[in-house]
Amino acid sequence: MAQIVVTRPLVHGALEGLAPPHTVETGPPPTGSELSEEALIERIGTASAVVTTVADPVTERVLSSCPNLEMVAQYAVGLDNIDLAAASREGITVTHTPGVLTEATADFTWALLLAVARRVVDADAFVRSGKFDRWETRTLLGMELHGKTLGIIGMGRIGSAVARRALGFGMDVVFHNRTPANPTIIRETNSRQVALDTLLRTSDVVSLHCPHNDDSHHLLREDTLATMKPSALLINTARGPVVHESDLVDALRAGRIAGAGLDVFENEPDVHPGLLEHERVVLAPHLASATVEARTRMGQMCVESLLAYFSGEDVPYTVRSQL
Incomplete structure (x- = not known):
């Protein structure tokens, strides 16, 4: 059983099927548009996995400060906010949601x-x-x-x-x-x-x-x-x-x-x-993917990746260019 943190609320039903057996903790909406590094480190805490968005600074500092973190499931296609090289060095798997948008x-x-x-x-x-x-x-x-x-x-x-x-x-x-x-x-x-x-x-x-x-x-x-x-x-x-x-x-x-x-x-x-x-x-305020259908499917892809990872199966939507 894994502890999974979701950095902010997603559309209703987006993560359906993720828990149980895993425990899922969804953070409140951040004050302002983005979490700081300190707030993100505190929010992840001792979790094994985190579901992130493009507004979350998944930096080298964040990745190295979360000792139990094994996986980052990005609720987005883009990865500009994630230090992929640092994730690779830390042995952390990163996934995203390609094609859905x-x-x-x-x-x-x-x-x-x-x-x-x-x-x-x-x-x-x-x-x-x-x-x-x-x-x-x-x-x-x-x-x-x-x-x-x-x-x-x-x-x-x-x-x-x-x-x-x-x-x-x-x-x-x-x-x-x-x-x-x-x-x-x-x-x-x-x-x-x-x-x-x-x-x-x-x-x-x-x-x-x-x-x-x-x-x-x-x-x-x-x-x-x-x-x-x-x-x-x-x-x-x-x-x-x-x-x-x-x-x-x-x-x-x-x-x-x-x-x-x-x-x-x-x-x-x-x-x-x-x-x-x-x-x-x-x-417009970054609305291109803002349909119920697209945002729900993004969550489903995160769920597929997380369940596969913690079941020891091949993980879909893994970012292969981390090295």
Whole structure:
């Protein structure tokens, strides 16, 4: 029987089937958006396993300060918050929830895109403020997507799901990858692979779906943003640091791009004040995976990993690149 700590409440039923025989302790919501290292160490205590989120700092200090910790089950796909090298040194198994967020994130990408292109947030505020007194020819004009070019940076699971949805809108799809994409995906999405500068120069919408690493850090910055069309929109449901936020604000203020839809931020949860004040920016608090279905399945995958580990079976969803 293992002692398992869950760092914060999850959606109802997400961890169904985990206890008994194991004891599961779920912590209260943290004060503020994140736990500190000290709070996380205290919360894990003598537990054998912990279910973490992307807001939990699973650092070398945390891992080395929890003597009984054998497993970290990350309730997320991304692993930026976990020191994988330290986990490997400590002999701690790390799992995550790959593939589960694909459709939810692709849906939300389109929600942001449509909200920015058709000024949905502005329209809602316009009506609620009592300004709507008659139909007008020039009120809140937006961008029509049919016939436009969608540029996808990162044609993985989520990028290709976004591209499939673009077919229904009659958009042309181009993409940029560091490696050649699956030919089947190219056929299914009627897309073509291009160089990054070509994508930025020709796309009416640029949507980010690449991981955050040394190569993609500040991929969209002053010089690359300057390559985009003045009428183009930028959508980011990937990782905040892929975009240099101050440079994005400068580009928006100068009219070098037309708008942005952002679900993630460079210094999350802090948001650049220039984004908060810009009328052609739609902001969301990291909601791409926020469906009951996706969040429940994430919990189920954590349960599968934990039960397998403590039963001595092969552990699914293990992060293999810890060494």
